[in-house]
Amino acid sequence: MIATVTRQEVEDFLFREAALLDEWRLDEWLGLFEPGATYEVPTTDRPDEDPRRSQYYVWDDYELLAARVRRLKSKHAHAENPHSRTRRLVTNVRVGTPGGGTVPVYAAFLIYKIRDGNVDQFVGRYEHTLAVGGEGLLFRKRRAVLELEVLRPGGRLSFIL
Amino acid sequence: MSQTTTAPRVKVANRRSPFIHEDWDARTFRVNREAFRSEEVFAKERRLIWDRQWLYLGHETEVRRPGDFKQRTLAGRPLIFARDSNNVVRAYLNSCPHRGTILCRETEGNAKTFQCFYHAWTFANTGELVGIPDPAAYPPERGFAAEMGLREPPRFANYRGFVFVSFAANGPSLREHLGEARDYIDLMVDHSERGLEVIPGTHMYAIRGNWKLAVENAMDGYHFSPTHVTFVEYLKTTGYVTSDEGGRVITLENGHSVLVFSGHGGRVGMQWEPRFGEAQRLLVEENVRKLAARVGEERAKRIAGTSRILYVFPNLLLFDIEGLAARQLEPVRPDFTDVRAWELAPATESPEERELRIRILGSFIGPGGLATPDDVEAYECVQRGVVATAGDQRPEVDWSDISRGMAREAEGQPARNVDEAGIRGFWRHWDDQIGGGAA
Numbered sequence: 232m233i234a235t236v237t238r239q240e241v242e243d244f245l246f247r248e249a250a251l252l253d254e255w256r257l258d259e260w261l262g263l264f265e266p267g268a269t270y271e272v273p274t275t276d277r278p279d280e281d282p283r284r285s286q287y288y289v290w291d292d293y294e295l296l297a298a299r300v301r302r303l304k305s306k307h308a309h310a311e312n313p314h315s316r317t318r319r320l321v322t323n324v325r326v327g328t329p330g331g332g333t334v335p336v337y338a339a340f341l342i343y344k345i346r347d348g349n350v351d352q353f354v355g356r357y358e359h360t361l362a363v364g365g366e367g368l369l370f371r372k373r374r375a376v377l378e379l380e381v382l383r384p385g386g387r388l389s390f391i392l
Numbered sequence: 393m394s395q396t397t398t399a400p401r402v403k404v405a406n407r408r409s410p411f412i413h414e415d416w417d418a419r420t421f422r423v424n425r426e427a428f429r430s431e432e433v434f435a436k437e438r439r440l441i442w443d444r445q446w447l448y449l450g451h452e453t454e455v456r457r458p459g460d461f462k463q464r465t466l467a468g469r470p471l472i473f474a475r476d477s478n479n480v481v482r483a484y485l486n487s488c489p490h491r492g493t494i495l496c497r498e499t500e501g502n503a504k505t506f507q508c509f510y511h512a513w514t515f516a517n518t519g520e521l522v523g524i525p526d527p528a529a530y531p532p533e534r535g536f537a538a539e540m541g542l543r544e545p546p547r548f549a550n551y552r553g554f555v556f557v558s559f560a561a562n563g564p565s566l567r568e569h570l571g572e573a574r575d576y577i578d579l580m581v582d583h584s585e586r587g588l589e590v591i592p593g594t595h596m597y598a599i600r601g602n603w604k605l606a607v608e609n610a611m612d613g614y615h616f617s618p619t620h621v622t623f624v625e626y627l628k629t630t631g632y633v634t635s636d637e638g639g640r641v642i643t644l645e646n647g648h649s650v651l652v653f654s655g656h657g658g659r660v661g662m663q664w665e666p667r668f669g670e671a672q673r674l675l676v677e678e679n680v681r682k683l684a685a686r687v688g689e690e691r692a693k694r695i696a697g698t699s700r701i702l703y704v705f706p707n708l709l710l711f712d713i714e715g716l717a718a719r720q721l722e723p724v725r726p727d728f729t730d731v732r733a734w735e736l737a738p739a740t741e742s743p744e745e746r747e748l749r750i751r752i753l754g755s756f757i758g759p760g761g762l763a764t765p766d767d768v769e770a771y772e773c774v775q776r777g778v779v780a781t782a783g784d785q786r787p788e789v790d791w792s793d794i795s796r797g798m799a800r801e802a803e804g805q806p807a808r809n810v811d812e813a814g815i816r817g818f819w820r821h822w823d824d825q826i827g828g829g830a831a
Contacts, residue, residue, distance in 0.1 A: 272760055274593040276499070283747040286593035286735040288760035295755055295762075298629065302622040302762055309619065310765035347776070349600070380499070382759055386597030386731065389765035 236334045236363055238326050244361070244368045245338055249319040252391050257300045260391070265362050265369040270296050272392055278376045288388050303390075310389035315346040317390055321357070333360050333371055340375070342392065344385060351385025353392060354378050404802060412823045413791065414816070419798040421816050422791035425778040428602040433826070434726045441706050441825050442467035446549070446556040446569045448708035448720055449473055451734065452481050453553065453589040459517060462500040465722055465730070466707070467559060471545070472496050476517040477504055481550065483557045484542040488513060489521070495542075506542070515542050552581045553588060554708075554718075573648040576702045579695050580712045582687060583661070584738030588716065591750065595733040595758045601771035603707075603723040606731070607818055609767050610701055610709050610719075611649050613639055613809030614796060619770060623756060623763040627657065631666035639809035647705030647821025649814035652698055657714045657756070660749040661741060662696040668748060675745070703814070705821060715753030727775050733758060794819065 244263075251260040264270075271282055272289040282290045291299060302308045320341045327335030335358070342353040360372040375392040382388070407414035411433075413422040427433055447466045450473050454462060461474035463486060470486035472495070488495045488508040495508050495515070505522065507514040514523035519542040530536050545557040549566035554577065556566050567574065581587050599606065609615065617624070627633070638654040658665025662683075664676045684692035702710040711717040716736040723729050737749055756763045781790040797811025807813035 274595060276596065277593040280592050282750065283743070284592065284750075286591050286595065286750060286758075287754060288595065288758060290751060290754050292751070295751075298626040298755075299762065302626060305622050305625070307621040308766070310769040347772070380596075381730070382595075382597035383730070384598050384600065384728075386599050386759055387765040387768050388760035389769075392760075 236326055236329055236361075236368070238324055240368065241326050241334075241336050241361070242324050245321045245324060245336070245357075249321050253317050253319055255303075255314050257303055257391075261297060261300050263370055264293065264296065264373070265364075265371055267293050268296070268362075268370045268372065269293070270299075270370075270373045270391075272375050272377070272388060275377050275379055275381060288382075289392070299391075308389070310387055313346075315344045315390055317345070318343045329363060332364070333362050334368075335359070336361055340392075344390060349385065353385070355392075407820070407823070409823050411826065412819055413788075414820075416798070416802060419795060419802060421794045421798060421812070421819075422788055423794055423819055425781060425790050425792055427604065427822075428775060428778050429726055429782060431726060434723065436826055437723070438467065440827065441822070442559075442723070444558070444560045444563060444825075445706055446547075446558045446563075446566050447706070448704065448718070449483055449555045449557050450720075451553055451588070451590045451718065451736065452550060452555055453739075454734070455481060457502065459502040459504055460500075461496065461498075461503060461506075461517070463496060463498070464732075466557065467722075468724075469559070470494060471557070472506070472542075473555070474517055476519075478518060480518075481555060482517075482519070483545050483548055483555070484519065485545065487543065489540045489543055513540075519544065552577060569646055570704065571646050571648070572644040573646075573650070573702060573704050576650050576700060576712075577704075577710065579700070580702075580710060580716060580736075582691070582695055583683075583716070584740045585686060586739040588736045589739045590718075591735040591737055591746070593735070595731070597731050597759045598724075599729050599731060599768050599771050600727060601729060601768075601775040602726055603721045603729040604818075604822070605771040605774050606719075606721055606729060607703060607706075607709075608794075608815050609770060611641065611651055611703055611814035611818060612812065613641065613651055613653070614812065615767075615770065616810075619766050620763045622766075626755075626762055632658065641807045641809045641811060641814040643807070643813055643817030647818055647825075649703050649817045651701040651809045651814060653700070653713070653809060654698055657699070658752070659696065659699060659713070660715050660752055661738065661745050667752060672745075672748065703818065705818070711757065713753075714756060715749045717753065717757060 248263055270291040271287055273287050277285050303311055306312050321338050323339040325337040338357040340355055344351045355375055355377040358374045361368045362371045404416050406416055411424045411427050455475040458475055458477050458479050461472050464471045464473045472484040472486045474482050476482055486494055486496050490513050493508050493510045496506050505514050505516055512525050516522045521537045521540045545559055546561040547558040549556050551566055640652045643649045661679050664673050680696045699713040707721045709719040719733040721729055735753055758764050784790045794812045794815050797807050797813050801807055
């Protein structure tokens with residue numbers, strides 16, 4: 232079976248995801264991942280390196296991702312207590328060729344993170360792999376690649392990129 | 393040389409300088425918060441610390457092949473960290489000797505020559521000026537070109553793969569500067585008979601805080617439980633329980649210090665924990681057996697069995713914890729610091745162990761880890777908070793308290809890593825450099 236996925240379906244999925252994150256509805260957000268899915272953010276100097284051989288900013292398997300969500304919901308996640316305000320602009324969405332029950336998805340993001348009088352911008356691209364199933368789309372791999380040269384001036388990825 | 397002693401080695405002496413009030417009768421140690429805020433202090437640090445001391449530049453395996461180069465900034469000075477065509481690791485000022493233009497504009501790469509785009513002067517990666525357009529316009533003596541080669545920092549030295557430079561022509565050798573810290577670097581390097589290598593992928597991030605807050609935080613076991621409670625909770629869910637019991641902090645000479653943990657977490661390849669999986673259990677045992685055969689039982693125990701964070705004054709932190717990492721501090725302004733951090737690994741390890749290492753350390757450390765962002769929150773909150781007392785003339789109000797553990801120290805007991813002895817050692821050395829001096 233070759234699943235067909237339209238750009239509108241992918242955009243609906245990505246825009247809903249952005250809204251959940253901006254509203255810090257993290258349990259619902261975790262529900263967008265299939266078990267065994269990953270979340271990764273490579274470093275700015277080695278964006279194409281294999282995470283098994285390269286240091287990453289984030290390389291979560293599903294268990295660590297679930298732990299990240301548990302942490303961010305805790306009042307002891309000091310870096311995000313109180314939570315940053317964020318607003319994510321997700322655009323330039325492209326849908327790759329589906330195969331093997333998945334579809335590659337590409338998009339540009341610009342995230343404003345506002346806290347403590349600072350407005351930090353994080354710009355980059357998404358290179359996701361979405362699983363296409365009867366229930367709709369789910370993340371199999373959620374990959375955010377920063378275009379920044381350095382995490383500067385805002386030097387923490389304590390929120391979800 | 394044995395560094396296993398944990399007896400207090402600090403001379404109990406009072407100090408009353410513009411920045412440090414150390415009072416052994418009251419058992420208090422206070423730091424003037426101007427040290428975090430003042431432009432004047434920052435300028436003084438540049439002159440008296442950063443332009444004098446040995447500064448960590450990078451690890452030799454970052455420039456692995458002849459011709460490899462990377463840009464780097466130390467003490468505000470743009471540098472080129474390179475391995476030349478003769479396989480010699482070098483550092484150059486990234487500034488054309490002609491008019492000062494930034495010479496190398498690629499952040500990294502591999503090149504036999506560096507050419508300045510402005511007037512097309514060309515330099516070999518060994519530093520010689522090898523090409524000037526229209527050379528007849530310059531004095532014909534060979535001396536002109538010979539004097540206009542790439543400028544190097546006045547001093548350069550490599551200790552077991554860790555490369556340092558100094559912008560001062562004179563001063564103690566790197567070996568003398570490292571002193572007792574060498575022992576702890578050795579414990580790291582000796583993880584493998586072929587030494588360490590840097591894993592690709594650099595954490596590069598900025599903190600809105602003074603560089604000394606990052607030093608204090610790293611030498612501060614006291615903050616671990618309250619600040620990293622969510623990380624400790626995560627570890628518990630994986631079946632591992634941490635403990636601070638038996639942890640020590642040892643103040644070393646020249647402003648260095650080392651935090652020693654017994655129960656911080658597992659250590660990839662050295663000390664098993666449930667997150668590593670059953671398959672790793674036997675591999676770790678085998679690894680430690682081989683280590684003992686190579687370096688002896690006692691040393692193998694030190695290398696494998698304890699976690700350490702070593703601070704090398706002024707700009708290097710070495711983590712020998714779940715995995716191995718180096719963190720470099722680059723002050724930009726009194727309230728702003730750039731950080732670069734690399735993960736290191738035994739050059740001999742298997743791909744499976746490398747993968748595990750990256751996964752395990754990444755869960756803790758770095759801007760996207762489950763712990764470091766809370767440290768950054770701490771530095772930034774201190775930086776924002778110390779403004780509150782600026783100019784307050786009441787005694788001890790505009791001063792931060794670093795007294796924890798002095799009473800134990802005065803009684804001759806060893807300092808625990810949840811005490812602030814390591815931080816005091818740092819501040820005393822800092823004060824000596826800045827010209828505070830003992831009372």
